[in-house]
Amino acid sequence: MSHYRIVNTAFGYAVAAFEPDPFRLLEIRLPQADLKAASQPFDEQLWQIDREHSQATIVAQDLIGYFNGKAIDIPWQWMDLSRFTPSQQAVYQAVAGIPYGETASYGQVAKMAGLPRAARFVGTTMANNPYPVLIPCHRVIRSDGSAGLFGGGEALKIRMLAMEAAGRK
Incomplete structure (x- = not known):
């Protein structure tokens, strides 16, 4: 159970x-x-x-x-990533590498994961992230600097990013 x-x-x-x-x-x-x-x-x-x-x-x-x-x-x-494809795992590993208080665009994450033309794939993978906060999908933003979508809502994403940014100072 x-x-x-x-x-x-x-x-x-x-x-x-x-x-x-x-x-x-x-x-x-x-x-x-x-x-x-x-x-x-x-x-x-x-x-x-x-x-x-x-x-x-x-x-x-x-x-x-x-x-x-x-x-x-x-x-x-304690996290089982074996249920994900190697490409999804690469995206999760890349996102995990975004430092606290920093962000990366979907396109940047795609490049970091070795999938340079897969920004939409990154977005889909982040939408299915079972471990938000631990795999910090809130740090992935749009290329124009706007927050983008987030499972907890845009307001929560912005609040989390602001908290992290304040903690880096």
Whole structure:
């Protein structure tokens, strides 16, 4: 049975969904203001809420730290990227390489991933990112400097980028 952990962050309620044994992150849900809305998809699937799992606690602490303005290390050991194509994995690795407080355009990420003509592919891959914040898709912007689309909404993306920019000063 899959588990999830609700994380109360400075930006709202985030969720870390995982398999407990062996521990494997399934997805991260971006913060929402409404606790019920954050947990509803997992409750509907009859997933078990878990406040005790030690690795989930580490992820929860990282999420809290991030939304308080701290850079975090990506817990690759707990993320299963094997479900993605090699090209998608290359995009996720490239995005993970964008430093805290910086951004890159979809086209720049495509080049970094070795796919120089695949900016739209980068956008599609980011739209399906199961690990936002950990794989920082919010740092990928349009070539004109505008925010672009984001699963948590444009306002959240802009707020996250502003928080990171302020933390770099």
